[in-house]
């Protein structure tokens with residue numbers, strides 16, 4: 687299986703005010719991922735997972751920590767803490783779908799660090815990586831009520847699809863050609 691080492695250790699962020707780096711997730715990020723989850727309010731968790739989640743499920747953690755970095759990739763935004771360890775403050779992930787060259791994204795930023803461009807920056811990096819990995823289309827399902835996320839992806843060039851009749855009325859599908 688490919689490892690994170692296939693990527694540069696760091697990507698240089700542009701225009702960030704809190705001094706974070708964006709890097710691929712690593713298998714030893716388990717505690718840092720739990721830390722990020724603990725910095726999401728119940729409402730933010732609901733917006734991300736579309737249902738109430740009080741604890742990150744073990745199988746979710748196992749999946750996200752062991753990706754092949756091509757068909758599935760997660761990028762994390764990290765800051766250095768005072769004791770020189772890392773804290774994850776945001777994550778963007780894509781998972782390839784069975785339909786050829788298409789992937790589905792998800793995004794979360796710690797409630798302590800929103801409105802600083804980190805979510806946008808993570809998505810820009812994720813889009814770039816998906817293109818480099820040969821994917822042609824990225825899509826996502828965003829709750830109708832999540833106007834902030836809808837605006838974020840529209841600003842990045844995503845289109846909001848007309849809902850299909852059989853689709854859930856709670857979600858909007860957004861997509862972009864890569």
Ligand SMILES: CC(C)(COP(=O)(O)OP(=O)(O)OC[C@H]1O[C@@H](n2cnc3c(N)ncnc32)[C@H](O)[C@@H]1OP(=O)(O)O)[C@@H](O)C(=O)NCCC(=O)NCCS
Nearest residue numbers: 730733734792793794795800801802803804805806835837
């Ligand atoms: C939605 C979410 C990912 C946005 O993350 P974020 O890091 O706050 O996103 P950004 O900072 O890039 O953009 C958000 C807003 O901050 C603004 N902004 C960006 N940089 C800024 C800066 N330096 N100073 C002030 N505002 C800034 C953006 O213009 C945008 O404004 P808008 O909401 O009026 O359009 C985050 O709130 C979150 O994790 N929510 C819960 C989970 C979720 O909804 N996930 C999506 C489901 S797939």
